Amino acid sequence: MKYCWAFLNETAKLLGARLCATAGNHDIDSRYGYNAFDARGMMQNLTPTFPVREGRLADQYWARQFCIVQSGSWRLVLVNSAAYHGQGSDDAQPPEYAHGRIAQSTIERLKDALTPPTNAAVNLLAIHHHPMAIGGVDEDGSYMANGEALIDLLAMDRQMWLIIHGHRHVPRLLHGQGGNNAPLLFGCGSFSALLRGRWATSAGNQFYMLEFPIGAASSLGLPLVGRFRSWDWHIGLGWEHATESSGLPGAGGFGCREHSGAVATKVADLVRKRSPATVSWLEVLAKYPQFEFLMPADIARVRTELESSKSIRVQWGAGYPTELSL
Numbered sequence: 450m451k452y453c454w455a456f457l458n459e460t461a462k463l464l465g466a467r468l469c470a471t472a473g474n475h476d477i478d479s480r481y482g483y484n485a486f487d488a489r490g491m492m493q494n495l496t497p498t499f500p501v502r503e504g505r506l507a508d509q510y511w512a513r514q515f516c517i518v519q520s521g522s523w524r525l526v527l528v529n530s531a532a533y534h535g536q537g538s539d540d541a542q543p544p545e546y547a548h549g550r551i552a553q554s555t556i557e558r559l560k561d562a563l564t565p566p567t568n569a570a571v572n573l574l575a576i577h578h579h580p581m582a583i584g585g586v587d588e589d590g591s592y593m594a595n596g597e598a599l600i601d602l603l604a605m606d607r608q609m610w611l612i613i614h615g616h617r618h619v620p621r622l623l624h625g626q627g628g629n630n631a632p633l634l635f636g637c638g639s640f641s642a643l644l645r646g647r648w649a650t651s652a653g654n655q656f657y658m659l660e661f662p663i664g665a666a667s668s669l670g671l672p673l674v675g676r677f678r679s680w681d682w683h684i685g686l687g688w689e690h691a692t693e694s695s696g697l698p699g700a701g702g703f704g705c706r707e708h709s710g711a712v713a714t715k716v717a718d719l720v721r722k723r724s725p726a727t728v729s730w731l732e733v734l735a736k737y738p739q740f741e742f743l744m745p746a747d748i749a750r751v752r753t754e755l756e757s758s759k760s761i762r763v764q765w766g767a768g769y770p771t772e773l774s775l
Contacts, residue, residue: 488535549578
């Protein structure tokens with residue numbers, strides 16, 4: 450941890466970036482392998498301070514289980530979903546370290562902290578554990594206890610939120626519960642995990658870059674839009690742009706919630722009005738710029754709708770259509 454944290458801070462310095470982090474289940478000494486009583490001591494003694502350089506914010510993170518970092522147009526909430534690892538009843542089954550948790554008292558404190566109005570156009574919350582179960586891979590129940598209360602809190606906020614989480618090694622992008630203002634969930638694959646067993650074949654190492662075009666969101670009348678790029682690690686080759694089979698493709702967007710059937714109808718009408726009836730995806734975006742911010746799952750449903758119901762042929766690229774024709 451000491452080596453990695455120092456390396457990340459040096460990398461951030463070289464990039465001119467601000468480093469913010471949050472603790473995971475492998476960071477807290479919940480099994481007391483290094484001492485008999487202080488599961489968080491090593492993390493609290495890191496230099497620079499964890500999870501951010503500002504000592505005041507770091508103290509808030511460890512004392513209140515979250516802190517808020519804000520600068521200009523963005524606001525980032527760091528939540529410690531491993532806050533109670535190394536604690537809990539000895540009789541608890543499963544033990545506390547086997548899953549994440551956000552206490553209701555933390556929810557109430559976070560609600561108070563988010564109540565004052567803010568000018569932040571981009572609102573992010575970073576946690577380690579996933580706040581909702583992932584179908585097919587969560588038989589161990591390691592997701593965050595009371596995580597749905599956290600999603601409900603953000604869904605009631607006047608801002609649109611993006612939750613970034615890790616833990617389960619499964620890349621995914623979806624909506625949480627809570628109506629039209631429900632937060633988006635960006636589930637990250639692992640950056641450098643040595644994956645064994647079922648994870649060795651079902652998940653790989655990835656990293657991501659997210660971009661938030663604030664001007665585009667404003668012009669489209671959408672509360673939050675973004676683009677992402679993804680890379681996969683290949684032994685002997687290094688980092689290469691991700692493919693559709695990676696979980697998240699090499700490029701994509703989020704923030705547009707228009708129904709895939711309505712999108713397919715608009716695209717098909719545009720193709721049929723052309724002579725010859727061929728349209729590039731860039732031409733579609735010129736008329737409907739919000740479609741750039743459809744999530745990968747929605748783009749895939751649009752493709753299916755176009756091919757199965759609209760008789761439109763779709764040429765496919767890295768996560769997006771490239772050309773559409775009759």
